[in-house]
Amino acid sequence: MTDLRTAWFRPAWRKLKALGPTAQALAVALVALAALGPILPVALFVIAILFMIYATWAYSINLITGMTGYVSFGHVVFVGTGGYALGYGVKVWNLAPLAGVALGGLFGALLAVGIGAVTLRLRGAYFAIATLVTPLAAFYIVSGTPALGDGAGLPMNLGFQIGTQYYTIWALLTAEVALTWWATRGRLGLGIHALREDEDAARAVGIHVPRLKLILYVLSGGFAGAAGAVFAWYVSGVFPDTFSLLFSLTMLAMIIIGGMGTVLGPMLGAVIVLIPHLYLLRILPQGEPIAIGVAVILIALFLPGGIVGTIRRYVPEARRYLE
Amino acid sequence: MTARLAANGIVKRFGGVTALDGVSLALDQGTVLGLIGPNGSGKTTLLNVLSGTTRPTSGSVSLDGQRIDRLPAYRVVRAGVAKTHQIPRPFPGMTVRENVTTAATFGAVARGAAELRQDVERVLRLVELERRAGVLASALTVQEKKRLEFGRALATGARFLLLDETFAGLSPDEVRESVDVFRRVQAEVGFGAVVVEHVMRAVLSVANRVLVLEEGRPIAEGAPQDVVRDPAVIEAYLGQEATRAPT
Numbered sequence: 001m002t003d004l005r006t007a008w009f010r011p012a013w014r015k016l017k018a019l020g021p022t023a024q025a026l027a028v029a030l031v032a033l034a035a036l037g038p039i040l041p042v043a044l045f046v047i048a049i050l051f052m053i054y055a056t057w058a059y060s061i062n063l064i065t066g067m068t069g070y071v072s073f074g075h076v077v078f079v080g081t082g083g084y085a086l087g088y089g090v091k092v093w094n095l096a097p098l099a100g101v102a103l104g105g106l107f108g109a110l111l112a113v114g115i116g117a118v119t120l121r122l123r124g125a126y127f128a129i130a131t132l133v134t135p136l137a138a139f140y141i142v143s144g145t146p147a148l149g150d151g152a153g154l155p156m157n158l159g160f161q162i163g164t165q166y167y168t169i170w171a172l173l174t175a176e177v178a179l180t181w182w183a184t185r186g187r188l189g190l191g192i193h194a195l196r197e198d199e200d201a202a203r204a205v206g207i208h209v210p211r212l213k214l215i216l217y218v219l220s221g222g223f224a225g226a227a228g229a230v231f232a233w234y235v236s237g238v239f240p241d242t243f244s245l246l247f248s249l250t251m252l253a254m255i256i257i258g259g260m261g262t263v264l265g266p267m268l269g270a271v272i273v274l275i276p277h278l279y280l281l282r283i284l285p286q287g288e289p290i291a292i293g294v295a296v297i298l299i300a301l302f303l304p305g306g307i308v309g310t311i312r313r314y315v316p317e318a319r320r321y322l323e
Numbered sequence: 324m325t326a327r328l329a330a331n332g333i334v335k336r337f338g339g340v341t342a343l344d345g346v347s348l349a350l351d352q353g354t355v356l357g358l359i360g361p362n363g364s365g366k367t368t369l370l371n372v373l374s375g376t377t378r379p380t381s382g383s384v385s386l387d388g389q390r391i392d393r394l395p396a397y398r399v400v401r402a403g404v405a406k407t408h409q410i411p412r413p414f415p416g417m418t419v420r421e422n423v424t425t426a427a428t429f430g431a432v433a434r435g436a437a438e439l440r441q442d443v444e445r446v447l448r449l450v451e452l453e454r455r456a457g458v459l460a461s462a463l464t465v466q467e468k469k470r471l472e473f474g475r476a477l478a479t480g481a482r483f484l485l486l487d488e489t490f491a492g493l494s495p496d497e498v499r500e501s502v503d504v505f506r507r508v509q510a511e512v513g514f515g516a517v518v519v520e521h522v523m524r525a526v527l528s529v530a531n532r533v534l535v536l537e538e539g540r541p542i543a544e545g546a547p548q549d550v551v552r553d554p555a556v557i558e559a560y561l562g563q564e565a566t567r568a569p570t
Contacts, residue, residue: 197414
Protein backbone atom coordinates (compact mmCIF):
# COMPACT_ATOMS: atom_id res chain seq x y z
CA MET A 1 0.00 0.00 0.00
CA THR A 2 2.60 2.51 1.07
CA ASP A 3 4.66 1.54 -1.95
CA LEU A 4 1.81 2.31 -4.27
CA ARG A 5 1.17 5.63 -2.65
CA THR A 6 4.78 6.78 -2.61
CA ALA A 7 5.89 5.27 -5.90
CA TRP A 8 4.76 8.21 -7.98
CA PHE A 9 6.91 10.79 -6.31
CA ARG A 10 10.10 8.77 -6.05
CA PRO A 11 11.51 9.72 -9.46
CA ALA A 12 10.52 13.32 -8.80
CA TRP A 13 12.19 13.15 -5.38
CA ARG A 14 15.36 11.74 -6.88
CA LYS A 15 15.42 14.51 -9.43
CA LEU A 16 14.94 17.08 -6.69
CA LYS A 17 17.85 15.64 -4.75
CA ALA A 18 20.04 15.69 -7.84
CA LEU A 19 19.55 19.44 -8.15
CA GLY A 20 22.13 20.09 -5.45
CA PRO A 21 21.92 22.30 -2.36
CA THR A 22 22.06 25.67 -4.13
CA ALA A 23 19.09 24.98 -6.35
CA GLN A 24 17.24 23.37 -3.47
CA ALA A 25 17.82 26.36 -1.19
CA LEU A 26 16.67 28.75 -3.90
CA ALA A 27 13.64 26.57 -4.62
CA VAL A 28 12.73 26.52 -0.92
CA ALA A 29 13.12 30.30 -0.70
CA LEU A 30 10.97 30.87 -3.78
CA VAL A 31 8.27 28.42 -2.71
CA ALA A 32 8.28 30.06 0.73
CA LEU A 33 7.85 33.47 -0.87
CA ALA A 34 4.90 32.18 -2.87
CA ALA A 35 3.31 30.42 0.10
CA LEU A 36 3.87 33.27 2.57
CA GLY A 37 2.36 35.84 0.20
CA PRO A 38 -1.20 35.66 1.53
CA ILE A 39 -0.20 35.80 5.20
CA LEU A 40 2.47 38.49 5.13
CA PRO A 41 1.49 41.79 6.72
CA VAL A 42 1.05 44.48 4.08
CA ALA A 43 4.21 46.36 5.06
CA LEU A 44 6.35 43.26 4.58
CA PHE A 45 4.41 42.24 1.49
CA VAL A 46 5.30 45.53 -0.17
CA ILE A 47 8.95 45.14 0.81
CA ALA A 48 8.92 41.60 -0.57
CA ILE A 49 7.71 42.91 -3.94
CA LEU A 50 10.54 45.45 -4.01
CA PHE A 51 13.00 42.75 -3.02
CA MET A 52 11.88 40.50 -5.87
CA ILE A 53 12.14 43.39 -8.32
CA TYR A 54 15.71 44.00 -7.19
CA ALA A 55 16.53 40.30 -7.32
CA THR A 56 15.14 40.07 -10.86
CA TRP A 57 17.40 42.95 -11.88
CA ALA A 58 20.36 41.29 -10.19
CA TYR A 59 19.78 38.02 -12.06
CA SER A 60 19.22 40.01 -15.23
CA ILE A 61 22.59 41.77 -15.17
CA ASN A 62 24.14 38.51 -13.99
CA LEU A 63 23.05 36.88 -17.27
CA ILE A 64 25.29 39.17 -19.29
CA THR A 65 27.87 40.70 -16.95
CA GLY A 66 28.16 37.78 -14.57
CA MET A 67 28.07 35.06 -17.20
CA THR A 68 30.27 36.65 -19.87
CA GLY A 69 32.27 39.35 -18.08
CA TYR A 70 30.84 42.08 -20.34
CA VAL A 71 30.14 44.90 -17.88
CA SER A 72 26.77 46.34 -18.82
CA PHE A 73 27.05 49.82 -17.30
CA GLY A 74 23.91 51.03 -18.98
CA HIS A 75 21.67 48.21 -17.87
CA VAL A 76 19.12 50.64 -16.48
CA VAL A 77 18.17 51.51 -20.05
CA PHE A 78 16.17 48.26 -20.14
CA VAL A 79 14.53 49.01 -16.80
CA GLY A 80 13.41 52.44 -17.98
CA THR A 81 12.30 51.15 -21.37
CA GLY A 82 10.22 48.44 -19.71
CA GLY A 83 8.67 51.03 -17.42
CA TYR A 84 7.82 53.38 -20.27
CA ALA A 85 6.42 50.49 -22.33
CA LEU A 86 4.03 49.65 -19.52
CA GLY A 87 3.20 53.32 -18.93
CA TYR A 88 2.44 53.96 -22.59
CA GLY A 89 0.54 50.69 -23.02
CA VAL A 90 -1.61 51.31 -19.99
CA LYS A 91 -2.31 55.00 -20.67
CA VAL A 92 -2.72 54.99 -24.42
CA TRP A 93 -3.88 51.49 -25.26
CA ASN A 94 -5.69 50.80 -21.97
CA LEU A 95 -3.73 47.62 -21.48
CA ALA A 96 -4.03 45.66 -18.29
CA PRO A 97 -0.87 46.10 -16.19
CA LEU A 98 0.00 42.44 -16.67
CA ALA A 99 -0.02 42.93 -20.44
CA GLY A 100 2.09 46.03 -19.80
CA VAL A 101 4.68 43.86 -18.07
CA ALA A 102 4.78 41.54 -21.07
CA LEU A 103 5.18 44.59 -23.30
CA GLY A 104 7.99 45.84 -21.07
CA GLY A 105 9.79 42.53 -21.39
CA LEU A 106 9.33 42.54 -25.15
CA PHE A 107 10.67 46.08 -25.53
CA GLY A 108 13.58 45.34 -23.22
CA ALA A 109 14.50 42.31 -25.32
CA LEU A 110 14.09 44.17 -28.63
CA LEU A 111 16.21 47.05 -27.42
CA ALA A 112 18.86 44.55 -26.32
CA VAL A 113 18.92 43.09 -29.83
CA GLY A 114 19.66 46.54 -31.22
CA ILE A 115 22.18 47.66 -28.62
CA GLY A 116 23.78 44.22 -28.42
CA ALA A 117 24.23 43.83 -32.18
CA VAL A 118 26.39 46.96 -32.13
CA THR A 119 28.07 47.03 -28.72
CA LEU A 120 28.81 43.33 -28.20
CA ARG A 121 31.48 43.64 -30.87
CA LEU A 122 33.40 45.81 -28.45
CA ARG A 123 35.32 44.39 -25.56
CA GLY A 124 36.20 45.32 -22.02
CA ALA A 125 36.00 49.00 -21.16
CA TYR A 126 34.82 49.86 -24.68
CA PHE A 127 31.67 47.81 -24.24
CA ALA A 128 31.10 49.30 -20.78
CA ILE A 129 31.41 52.86 -22.11
CA ALA A 130 29.26 52.20 -25.17
CA THR A 131 26.46 50.79 -23.01
CA LEU A 132 26.89 53.63 -20.50
CA VAL A 133 25.83 56.05 -23.20
CA THR A 134 22.50 54.35 -23.90
CA PRO A 135 20.56 55.42 -20.77
CA LEU A 136 21.86 58.98 -21.22
CA ALA A 137 20.44 58.98 -24.74
CA ALA A 138 17.21 57.41 -23.50
CA PHE A 139 16.88 60.11 -20.83
CA TYR A 140 16.97 62.90 -23.40
CA ILE A 141 14.72 61.03 -25.81
CA VAL A 142 11.93 60.41 -23.30
CA SER A 143 12.33 63.91 -21.85
CA GLY A 144 11.64 65.39 -25.26
CA THR A 145 8.84 63.10 -26.41
CA PRO A 146 5.32 64.46 -25.80
CA ALA A 147 3.73 61.01 -26.06
CA LEU A 148 5.91 59.93 -23.15
CA GLY A 149 4.96 62.93 -21.00
CA ASP A 150 7.88 65.14 -22.00
CA GLY A 151 10.02 65.57 -18.93
CA ALA A 152 7.13 64.93 -16.53
CA GLY A 153 6.92 61.20 -17.08
CA LEU A 154 3.78 59.09 -17.08
CA PRO A 155 2.07 58.98 -13.70
CA MET A 156 -0.53 56.21 -13.55
CA ASN A 157 -3.48 55.44 -11.39
CA LEU A 158 -3.77 51.69 -11.44
CA GLY A 159 -5.28 51.13 -8.04
CA PHE A 160 -3.85 48.96 -5.32
CA GLN A 161 -3.09 45.59 -6.91
CA ILE A 162 -0.24 44.34 -4.85
CA GLY A 163 -1.41 40.72 -5.03
CA THR A 164 -1.08 40.55 -8.81
CA GLN A 165 2.19 42.48 -8.62
CA TYR A 166 3.56 40.07 -6.07
CA TYR A 167 2.91 36.94 -8.11
CA THR A 168 3.90 38.55 -11.39
CA ILE A 169 7.35 39.47 -10.15
CA TRP A 170 7.56 36.13 -8.32
CA ALA A 171 6.98 34.28 -11.58
CA LEU A 172 9.55 36.42 -13.40
CA LEU A 173 12.15 35.88 -10.69
CA THR A 174 11.50 32.15 -10.53
CA ALA A 175 11.80 31.77 -14.29
CA GLU A 176 15.01 33.77 -14.27
CA VAL A 177 16.58 31.80 -11.42
CA ALA A 178 15.72 28.55 -13.21
CA LEU A 179 17.21 29.91 -16.43
CA THR A 180 20.38 30.96 -14.62
CA TRP A 181 20.73 27.55 -13.02
CA TRP A 182 20.22 25.85 -16.36
CA ALA A 183 22.75 28.14 -18.05
CA THR A 184 25.49 27.03 -15.69
CA ARG A 185 25.32 23.35 -16.61
CA GLY A 186 25.62 20.98 -19.51
CA ARG A 187 26.63 22.04 -22.97
CA LEU A 188 25.36 25.58 -22.57
CA GLY A 189 27.13 25.98 -19.23
CA LEU A 190 30.45 24.89 -20.69
CA GLY A 191 30.05 27.25 -23.62
CA ILE A 192 29.25 30.22 -21.40
CA HIS A 193 32.08 29.44 -19.01
CA ALA A 194 34.53 29.13 -21.91
CA LEU A 195 33.33 32.44 -23.36
CA ARG A 196 33.86 34.15 -20.01
CA GLU A 197 37.35 32.70 -19.64
CA ASP A 198 38.72 33.47 -23.10
CA GLU A 199 36.58 34.52 -25.99
CA ASP A 200 39.14 33.78 -28.71
CA ALA A 201 39.97 30.38 -27.33
CA ALA A 202 36.23 29.68 -27.15
CA ARG A 203 35.93 30.42 -30.87
CA ALA A 204 38.92 28.18 -31.50
CA VAL A 205 37.08 25.17 -30.09
CA GLY A 206 33.97 25.75 -32.16
CA ILE A 207 31.75 27.93 -29.97
CA HIS A 208 29.53 30.41 -31.80
CA VAL A 209 30.57 33.25 -29.50
CA PRO A 210 28.65 36.21 -31.02
CA ARG A 211 25.35 34.35 -30.99
CA LEU A 212 25.84 33.14 -27.43
CA LYS A 213 26.60 36.66 -26.21
CA LEU A 214 23.61 38.14 -28.00
CA ILE A 215 21.21 35.50 -26.66
CA LEU A 216 22.35 36.17 -23.10
CA TYR A 217 22.13 39.93 -23.60
CA VAL A 218 18.63 39.73 -25.06
CA LEU A 219 17.37 37.50 -22.25
CA SER A 220 18.98 39.89 -19.81
CA GLY A 221 17.34 42.90 -21.44
CA GLY A 222 13.97 41.15 -21.53
CA PHE A 223 13.97 40.35 -17.82
CA ALA A 224 15.27 43.81 -16.87
CA GLY A 225 12.50 45.35 -18.99
CA ALA A 226 9.76 43.19 -17.50
CA ALA A 227 10.98 43.91 -13.96
CA GLY A 228 11.23 47.60 -14.87
CA ALA A 229 7.58 47.46 -15.92
CA VAL A 230 6.62 45.86 -12.60
CA PHE A 231 8.59 48.63 -10.87
CA ALA A 232 6.66 51.32 -12.76
CA TRP A 233 3.44 49.57 -11.79
CA TYR A 234 4.66 49.36 -8.17
CA VAL A 235 5.42 53.08 -7.90
CA SER A 236 2.42 54.03 -10.09
CA GLY A 237 4.37 55.87 -12.70
CA VAL A 238 7.51 56.13 -14.75
CA PHE A 239 9.75 59.17 -14.95
CA PRO A 240 12.86 60.17 -16.90
CA ASP A 241 15.05 59.99 -13.82
CA THR A 242 14.57 56.21 -13.87
CA PHE A 243 17.41 56.23 -16.40
CA SER A 244 19.83 57.09 -13.63
CA LEU A 245 23.36 55.79 -13.52
CA LEU A 246 22.84 55.01 -9.86
CA PHE A 247 20.35 52.31 -10.83
CA SER A 248 22.87 50.64 -13.14
CA LEU A 249 25.48 50.79 -10.41
CA THR A 250 23.08 49.31 -7.88
CA MET A 251 22.45 46.37 -10.20
CA LEU A 252 26.16 45.85 -10.71
CA ALA A 253 26.76 46.18 -6.98
CA MET A 254 24.34 43.35 -6.28
CA ILE A 255 26.26 40.85 -8.40
CA ILE A 256 29.69 42.14 -7.41
CA ILE A 257 28.77 41.64 -3.76
CA GLY A 258 26.94 38.35 -4.23
CA GLY A 259 29.21 36.75 -6.79
CA MET A 260 29.26 37.28 -10.56
CA GLY A 261 28.14 34.46 -12.77
CA THR A 262 26.94 32.36 -9.85
CA VAL A 263 23.45 30.98 -9.25
CA LEU A 264 23.10 32.04 -5.62
CA GLY A 265 25.12 35.28 -5.72
CA PRO A 266 22.52 37.65 -7.20
CA MET A 267 19.97 36.62 -4.56
CA LEU A 268 22.45 37.30 -1.74
CA GLY A 269 23.46 40.55 -3.39
CA ALA A 270 19.83 41.68 -3.64
CA VAL A 271 19.30 41.03 0.07
CA ILE A 272 22.45 42.90 1.04
CA VAL A 273 21.77 45.89 -1.20
CA LEU A 274 18.12 46.19 -0.21
CA ILE A 275 18.80 46.50 3.53
CA PRO A 276 20.60 49.85 3.28
CA HIS A 277 17.99 50.87 0.73
CA LEU A 278 15.20 50.36 3.26
CA TYR A 279 16.85 51.73 6.38
CA LEU A 280 19.38 54.28 5.29
CA LEU A 281 16.83 55.91 3.04
CA ARG A 282 14.91 56.99 6.12
CA ILE A 283 17.80 58.03 8.33
CA LEU A 284 20.15 59.48 5.78
CA PRO A 285 18.90 59.66 2.17
CA GLN A 286 22.38 60.14 0.71
CA GLY A 287 23.62 57.21 2.74
CA GLU A 288 22.53 54.51 0.34
CA PRO A 289 24.93 55.10 -2.55
CA ILE A 290 27.70 55.71 -0.03
CA ALA A 291 27.04 52.44 1.79
CA ILE A 292 26.78 50.48 -1.47
CA GLY A 293 29.87 52.16 -2.87
CA VAL A 294 31.92 51.34 0.20
CA ALA A 295 30.68 47.75 0.16
CA VAL A 296 31.57 47.35 -3.52
CA ILE A 297 35.06 48.79 -3.00
CA LEU A 298 35.71 46.54 -0.02
CA ILE A 299 34.47 43.47 -1.87
CA ALA A 300 36.39 44.28 -5.03
CA LEU A 301 39.56 44.80 -3.00
CA PHE A 302 39.37 41.92 -0.60
CA LEU A 303 36.86 39.42 -1.98
CA PRO A 304 37.03 39.57 -5.78
CA GLY A 305 34.48 37.02 -6.87
CA GLY A 306 31.96 38.27 -4.33
CA ILE A 307 30.63 36.20 -1.49
CA VAL A 308 29.90 33.05 -3.47
CA GLY A 309 32.98 33.28 -5.69
CA THR A 310 35.29 33.79 -2.73
CA ILE A 311 33.92 30.85 -0.78
CA ARG A 312 34.21 28.66 -3.87
CA ARG A 313 37.77 29.78 -4.37
CA TYR A 314 39.08 29.16 -0.87
CA VAL A 315 36.94 26.18 0.10
CA PRO A 316 37.21 23.75 -2.81
CA GLU A 317 34.94 21.27 -1.04
CA ALA A 318 32.16 23.87 -1.16
CA ARG A 319 32.22 23.95 -4.98
CA ARG A 320 29.89 20.98 -5.22
CA TYR A 321 27.33 22.58 -2.97
CA LEU A 322 27.62 26.26 -3.65
CA GLU A 323 26.97 27.40 -7.19
CA MET B 324 38.88 8.61 -49.20
CA THR B 325 41.31 10.67 -47.19
CA ALA B 326 40.40 14.24 -46.49
CA ARG B 327 42.38 17.00 -48.08
CA LEU B 328 43.13 20.52 -46.91
CA ALA B 329 44.23 22.84 -49.67
CA ALA B 330 45.11 26.50 -50.04
CA ASN B 331 45.31 28.11 -53.42
CA GLY B 332 47.13 31.33 -54.29
CA ILE B 333 46.70 32.92 -50.89
CA VAL B 334 47.42 36.65 -50.83
CA LYS B 335 47.02 38.63 -47.64
CA ARG B 336 47.68 42.35 -47.41
CA PHE B 337 47.53 44.43 -44.26
CA GLY B 338 47.24 47.96 -45.57
CA GLY B 339 50.37 48.39 -47.72
CA VAL B 340 52.16 45.37 -46.30
CA THR B 341 51.90 42.12 -48.19
CA ALA B 342 52.15 39.38 -45.59
CA LEU B 343 51.38 36.51 -47.96
CA ASP B 344 52.03 36.72 -51.65
CA GLY B 345 50.61 33.73 -53.51
CA VAL B 346 51.06 30.75 -51.25
CA SER B 347 49.55 27.39 -52.18
CA LEU B 348 49.67 24.16 -50.28
CA ALA B 349 47.83 20.89 -50.09
CA LEU B 350 47.96 18.13 -47.57
CA ASP B 351 46.17 14.88 -46.99
CA GLN B 352 44.85 13.65 -43.70
CA GLY B 353 47.63 11.73 -42.00
CA THR B 354 50.51 13.82 -43.26
CA VAL B 355 52.40 16.54 -41.44
CA LEU B 356 53.56 19.65 -43.23
CA GLY B 357 56.25 21.70 -41.54
CA LEU B 358 56.03 25.41 -42.18
CA ILE B 359 59.27 27.27 -41.62
CA GLY B 360 60.80 30.59 -42.49
CA PRO B 361 62.51 33.58 -40.87
CA ASN B 362 60.61 35.91 -38.54
CA GLY B 363 57.96 37.89 -40.34
CA SER B 364 57.84 35.53 -43.31
CA GLY B 365 54.08 35.04 -42.92
CA LYS B 366 53.89 31.65 -41.22
CA THR B 367 51.45 32.68 -38.51
CA THR B 368 49.37 34.70 -40.97
CA LEU B 369 49.07 31.65 -43.19
CA LEU B 370 47.95 29.58 -40.22
CA ASN B 371 45.36 32.24 -39.36
CA VAL B 372 44.06 32.18 -42.92
CA LEU B 373 43.78 28.39 -42.85
CA SER B 374 41.92 28.49 -39.52
CA GLY B 375 39.47 31.18 -40.61
CA THR B 376 40.74 33.71 -38.07
CA THR B 377 41.93 35.96 -40.90
CA ARG B 378 40.31 36.33 -44.30
CA PRO B 379 42.66 36.19 -47.27
CA THR B 380 42.73 39.20 -49.60
CA SER B 381 42.54 36.75 -52.45
CA GLY B 382 42.91 33.03 -52.97
CA SER B 383 40.94 30.22 -51.41
CA VAL B 384 41.13 27.56 -48.75
CA SER B 385 39.21 24.36 -49.15
CA LEU B 386 38.54 21.24 -47.16
CA ASP B 387 37.56 18.25 -49.29
CA GLY B 388 36.76 20.62 -52.11
CA GLN B 389 34.45 22.80 -49.99
CA ARG B 390 35.59 26.37 -49.58
CA ILE B 391 36.13 27.32 -45.97
CA ASP B 392 37.89 30.68 -46.29
CA ARG B 393 34.66 32.67 -45.96
CA LEU B 394 33.49 30.81 -42.87
CA PRO B 395 33.76 32.30 -39.38
CA ALA B 396 36.44 30.65 -37.24
CA TYR B 397 34.02 28.56 -35.17
CA ARG B 398 32.54 27.05 -38.34
CA VAL B 399 36.00 26.14 -39.62
CA VAL B 400 36.56 24.25 -36.36
CA ARG B 401 33.26 22.45 -36.78
CA ALA B 402 34.22 21.60 -40.36
CA GLY B 403 37.28 19.85 -38.94
CA VAL B 404 40.24 22.26 -38.88
CA ALA B 405 41.45 23.29 -35.42
CA LYS B 406 44.28 25.62 -34.43
CA THR B 407 46.45 25.88 -31.35
CA HIS B 408 47.81 29.20 -30.19
CA GLN B 409 51.46 30.09 -30.04
CA ILE B 410 51.04 31.13 -26.42
CA PRO B 411 48.76 28.48 -24.95
CA ARG B 412 45.34 29.80 -24.04
CA PRO B 413 43.59 27.22 -21.95
CA PHE B 414 40.47 28.33 -20.09
CA PRO B 415 42.32 29.12 -16.84
CA GLY B 416 39.37 28.81 -14.45
CA MET B 417 38.36 25.40 -15.76
CA THR B 418 39.94 22.11 -14.87
CA VAL B 419 42.01 20.29 -17.46
CA ARG B 420 39.16 17.85 -18.01
CA GLU B 421 36.61 20.64 -18.41
CA ASN B 422 38.87 22.29 -20.98
CA VAL B 423 38.99 19.13 -23.04
CA THR B 424 35.28 18.45 -22.53
CA THR B 425 34.39 21.91 -23.82
CA ALA B 426 36.35 21.32 -27.00
CA ALA B 427 34.81 17.88 -27.46
CA THR B 428 31.32 19.28 -26.86
CA PHE B 429 31.49 22.06 -29.42
CA GLY B 430 33.96 20.60 -31.89
CA ALA B 431 33.62 18.91 -35.24
CA VAL B 432 32.13 15.60 -34.14
CA ALA B 433 28.68 15.18 -32.64
CA ARG B 434 28.65 12.37 -30.10
CA GLY B 435 26.50 11.02 -27.29
CA ALA B 436 27.26 11.69 -23.65
CA ALA B 437 28.93 8.34 -23.01
CA GLU B 438 31.03 8.50 -26.14
CA LEU B 439 32.01 12.06 -25.33
CA ARG B 440 33.24 11.08 -21.88
CA GLN B 441 35.23 8.26 -23.41
CA ASP B 442 36.79 10.53 -26.01
CA VAL B 443 37.73 13.07 -23.35
CA GLU B 444 39.51 10.41 -21.30
CA ARG B 445 41.24 9.16 -24.42
CA VAL B 446 42.55 12.63 -25.25
CA LEU B 447 43.72 13.13 -21.66
CA ARG B 448 45.61 9.85 -21.92
CA LEU B 449 47.06 10.71 -25.33
CA VAL B 450 48.51 14.03 -24.21
CA GLU B 451 49.56 12.52 -20.87
CA LEU B 452 47.49 14.79 -18.69
CA GLU B 453 45.37 12.08 -17.03
CA ARG B 454 46.88 12.69 -13.64
CA ARG B 455 46.35 16.44 -13.95
CA ALA B 456 42.74 16.13 -15.15
CA GLY B 457 41.18 17.60 -12.01
CA VAL B 458 43.61 20.51 -11.71
CA LEU B 459 42.71 24.04 -12.77
CA ALA B 460 44.38 24.84 -16.07
CA SER B 461 45.95 27.97 -14.57
CA ALA B 462 48.03 25.73 -12.27
CA LEU B 463 49.73 23.84 -15.12
CA THR B 464 53.38 24.27 -16.16
CA VAL B 465 54.13 25.82 -19.56
CA GLN B 466 54.77 22.41 -21.07
CA GLU B 467 51.53 21.02 -19.67
CA LYS B 468 49.61 24.04 -20.93
CA LYS B 469 51.01 23.41 -24.40
CA ARG B 470 49.92 19.81 -24.22
CA LEU B 471 46.48 20.87 -23.03
CA GLU B 472 46.25 23.28 -25.96
CA PHE B 473 47.15 20.38 -28.25
CA GLY B 474 44.69 18.06 -26.50
CA ARG B 475 41.92 20.58 -26.78
CA ALA B 476 42.42 20.91 -30.53
CA LEU B 477 42.52 17.12 -30.73
CA ALA B 478 39.31 16.80 -28.73
CA THR B 479 37.37 18.86 -31.26
CA GLY B 480 37.68 15.81 -33.50
CA ALA B 481 39.44 17.89 -36.15
CA ARG B 482 40.92 16.03 -39.11
CA PHE B 483 43.49 18.77 -39.54
CA LEU B 484 45.41 20.52 -36.80
CA LEU B 485 47.24 23.80 -37.23
CA LEU B 486 49.96 24.01 -34.62
CA ASP B 487 51.61 27.37 -34.03
CA GLU B 488 55.05 26.93 -32.45
CA THR B 489 54.07 24.10 -30.15
CA PHE B 490 57.68 23.40 -29.29
CA ALA B 491 58.88 26.97 -28.76
CA GLY B 492 59.92 28.09 -25.31
CA LEU B 493 60.64 24.61 -24.02
CA SER B 494 63.94 23.20 -22.78
CA PRO B 495 65.69 20.71 -25.10
CA ASP B 496 64.50 17.83 -22.91
CA GLU B 497 60.93 19.09 -22.98
CA VAL B 498 61.11 19.51 -26.75
CA ARG B 499 62.20 15.90 -27.07
CA GLU B 500 59.34 14.73 -24.83
CA SER B 501 56.78 16.85 -26.65
CA VAL B 502 57.98 15.65 -30.03
CA ASP B 503 57.57 12.07 -28.81
CA VAL B 504 54.05 12.79 -27.60
CA PHE B 505 53.16 14.48 -30.87
CA ARG B 506 54.48 11.64 -33.00
CA ARG B 507 52.77 8.99 -30.94
CA VAL B 508 49.43 10.81 -31.00
CA GLN B 509 49.70 11.59 -34.68
CA ALA B 510 50.38 7.93 -35.47
CA GLU B 511 47.43 6.81 -33.36
CA VAL B 512 44.88 9.42 -34.41
CA GLY B 513 46.10 9.98 -37.94
CA PHE B 514 45.23 13.65 -38.30
CA GLY B 515 46.88 15.88 -40.86
CA ALA B 516 48.81 18.84 -39.50
CA VAL B 517 50.47 22.07 -40.47
CA VAL B 518 53.24 22.72 -37.96
CA VAL B 519 54.77 26.17 -37.75
CA GLU B 520 58.05 25.85 -36.00
CA HIS B 521 61.29 27.61 -35.15
CA VAL B 522 62.95 24.67 -33.49
CA MET B 523 64.43 23.14 -36.62
CA ARG B 524 65.23 19.79 -35.08
CA ALA B 525 61.60 19.39 -34.01
CA VAL B 526 60.27 20.20 -37.49
CA LEU B 527 62.60 17.77 -39.14
CA SER B 528 61.51 14.97 -36.85
CA VAL B 529 57.74 15.48 -37.10
CA ALA B 530 57.19 16.68 -40.66
CA ASN B 531 56.80 14.54 -43.77
CA ARG B 532 57.21 17.60 -45.92
CA VAL B 533 58.42 21.12 -45.34
CA LEU B 534 57.31 24.38 -46.91
CA VAL B 535 59.65 27.36 -46.55
CA LEU B 536 58.32 30.91 -46.66
CA GLU B 537 60.30 34.08 -47.09
CA GLU B 538 58.60 37.47 -47.09
CA GLY B 539 55.27 35.85 -47.78
CA ARG B 540 56.47 33.80 -50.74
CA PRO B 541 57.18 30.08 -50.88
CA ILE B 542 60.85 29.55 -51.68
CA ALA B 543 61.16 25.81 -51.26
CA GLU B 544 59.07 22.75 -50.63
CA GLY B 545 59.95 19.11 -50.25
CA ALA B 546 61.27 16.43 -47.96
CA PRO B 547 62.80 17.88 -44.76
CA GLN B 548 66.35 16.67 -45.40
CA ASP B 549 66.35 18.14 -48.93
CA VAL B 550 64.87 21.47 -47.95
CA VAL B 551 67.48 22.23 -45.30
CA ARG B 552 70.20 21.77 -47.91
CA ASP B 553 68.49 24.04 -50.43
CA PRO B 554 70.74 27.06 -51.12
CA ALA B 555 67.76 29.44 -51.21
CA VAL B 556 66.73 28.29 -47.75
CA ILE B 557 70.24 28.64 -46.33
CA GLU B 558 70.41 32.10 -47.86
CA ALA B 559 67.08 33.08 -46.32
CA TYR B 560 68.14 31.95 -42.88
CA LEU B 561 71.82 32.85 -42.90
CA GLY B 562 72.27 35.28 -45.76
CA GLN B 563 71.52 38.39 -43.79
CA GLU B 564 74.06 37.60 -41.11
CA ALA B 565 76.65 36.45 -43.62
CA THR B 566 76.51 39.71 -45.53
CA ARG B 567 76.45 41.75 -42.37
CA ALA B 568 79.38 39.93 -40.80
CA PRO B 569 82.31 41.95 -42.26
CA THR B 570 81.11 45.25 -40.77
